[in-house]
Amino acid sequence: MLKQIFYILILIVLSGCDFATPEEYYNEAYELEEQGRFEEAIQILDKAIEKRPDFKPALLNRGADKSILRNYKGAIEDYKQILAYDSDNTLALINIGNNYKRLEDYKNSIYYYNKALNSKGAIKSDSTYIKINLQNQREQESDYFIRQYEIEFERGVSFMYLKKYHLAIQDLKQAIKYNFEAPDAASWIGQAYYHLNDTLKAKKYLKFASKQGLLDAEELLKKLK
Secondary structure (H helix, E strand, O other), X not given: OHHHHHHHHHHXXXXXXXXXXXXXXXXXXXXXHHOOOHHHHHHHHHHHHHHOOOOHHHHHHHHHHHHHOOXXXXXXXXXHHHHHHOOOOHHHXXXXXXXXXXXXXXXXXXXXXXXXXXXXXXXXXXXXXOOOOOOOHHHOHHHHOEEHHHHHHHHHHHHHHXXXXXXXXXXXXXXXXXXXXXXXXXXXXXXXXXXXXXXXXXXXXHXXXXXXXXXXXXXXXXXXX
């Protein structure tokens, strides 16, 4: 009888133990994300991060899930947690900037875009993309690299909201140069020139954006005719 009680107690203790690894939780959350079940995925990622607070892929995905659910402040907290372990992480920096932009805090968004552009993972062009493989394939440093023109595009949009049109044009032209979000970039540039009363240049960029199907550009172009 004592032996049976002993085995039962062991089973109770073992049943309360969590033997799943952070990676296993991450994979489980990924499956939920693929199904659009983001709230459930966050709960699973909580377990992964509890076991390994510096697990960057889990923090990154939880931040992305929170952004999808419009919990932008929560997403920023997750990305900042990455910075606590990797202060120069380009992907975390641009994502913080993006979430501040969603909160309409454009000054803070630009602050983090600037930090992203000055970080180790900000790459000048596709030709300079260098993969640095670590032993853990899920945590390759190259996963956190971002092209500079992608960051400049996002910063350019924030400059537009702050009515810093010359700075916005400078950034957004880089996006067009590398054919990144070119129709949107052209539309923004057209709007910037419109506010600067440069009708000729405004028409040039708005026509390009309009031909790509951007209705806002088309509507603004009508005002200039």
